[in-house]
C-alpha cells in the first residue's frame with residue numbers, strides 16, 4: 001500500500017529523467033558502450049531532448065486514424081490464426097501461446113515494418129526470435145547484479161551473444177529500410193482510408209516521410225524505433241490476448257455474453273471495421289478488466305532527479321521509484337471486490353473509482369505507452 005500511495009502522488013510531480021522499469025541498469029551500460037543502446041535507443045531509454053523531440057514527432061503516428069488503416073491487415077492475420085487453431089481444435093489440450101505470439105508478431109511486423117507475406121520467414125525465424133532472445137537477456141541482466149558491470153558482462157557468453165544478436169538485427173533491418181526508402185513516394189495518410197482502399201501505411205514509411213520532410217531521423221534512429229515498437233508491443237499485446245482467452249475459458253457466462261455481442265454486431269460478416277469497435281461495449285469492458293486484474297506490465301520505474309516530499313516520506317533524488325501498477329489496480333477505491341474479475345464494473349461509471357490514476361495499464365505521465373489509444 002505504501003508503494004501505491006507514494007506512486008500516485010509522486011507521479012504527478014515527477015520531473016525526473018524517465019527510465020523504463022527494469023531496463024534502468026541495462027540502459028546505463030547500454031549508453032556507455034553502444035551495444036544495447038543501439039537496439040533500445042528508441043523512446044524507451046533515450047533521455048531528455050532526444051526523447052522529447054522523437055516522441056513529439058512519432059506520437060501523431062499512433063492515433064485512431066492510423067490504427068483504422070491497419071484493420072484489414074489485422075483481419076487477415078486474425079483469420080490465419082483462427083484457421084490454424086481450427087486444425088488442433090477438439091483434439092485435446094493445446095498450448096495456444098504459439099498461435100497468439102505468431103499472430104501478434106506477424107501483425108506488428110506487417111504494420112510497422114511493412115513486411116510482406118513473402119518476407120514471413122524473416123519475421124518468424126529471424127527478426128522476432130532475435131528480439132525475443134535479446135529481451136530475455138536484458139531481463140536476466142537487469143535482475144542479476146553479477147553481470148551489471150560491462151567489463152565483466154561482455155566477457156560472458158551471454159554478453160557476447162547479445163552483441164551477436166544486435167548485429168543480426170541490424171543486418172536484417174537495414175536492407176528493409178533501404179528498400180522502402182528507394183520505393184517511397186510521398187503520400188498523405190488520408191489516401192490510406194482502408195475502408196475504401198484496403199491499404200495501410202507502415203510505421204516505417206511514416207518515419208521515412210518524417211525524415212524526408214524534416215530531416216530529423218537518421219537511419220539508425222529509425223531502426224532503433226522500429227525495434228522498440230516491435231519489442232514493446234508484441235510481448236505485452238500477446239500477454240493481454242492470452243489472458244483474455246484464459247478468462248473467457250474460465251468464466252463461461254462472460255464467454256457467452258461476449259459471443260452474443262459478437263453475433264449481434266457481426267451477423268454473418270467476419271471483417272472487423274472501424275464502425276464495429278464502438279459497438280463492442282461488453283468486449284471492451286472485458287478487455288479493460290483483463291488489463292486491470294492481469295496487468296501486463298505490473299511495475300514501472302522512474303529515476304528521481306530532485307527530492308519529492310510526500311506527507312509521510314521523502315523520495316530522495318538519485319533513487320529509483322518503482323511503481324506497482326499491480327497494487328494500484330487493487331487499491332481499496334475499487335471496492336471490496338477489487339481482486340475479483342468483474343467486467344460489469346466498467347459498464348456503470350458510478351461503480352468505478354473517482355481517481356482515474358488507480359487504473360494505469362499503459363502507465364501515466366509523459367513516458368506512458370506510445371501505443372495507447374484512448
Ligand code: HEM
Pocket residue numbers: 019020021043044045055228229230232233234236237240296297300301361362363364366367368369370371372
Ligand atoms: C496491451 C498492450 C500494451 C501494454 C499493456 C503496454 C504497456 C506499456 C507500459 C506499462 C509502458 C511503460 C511506460 C512507463 O514506463 O511509464 C509502455 C511503454 C511503451 N510502449 Fe507499450 N504497451 C502495450 C502495447 C504497445 C504497443 C502496441 C506499442 C506500439 C508501438 C507500444 C509501444 C511502447 C513504447 C515505445 C513504450 C516506451 C514509451 C516511452 O518511453 O516514451 N506498446 N507500454
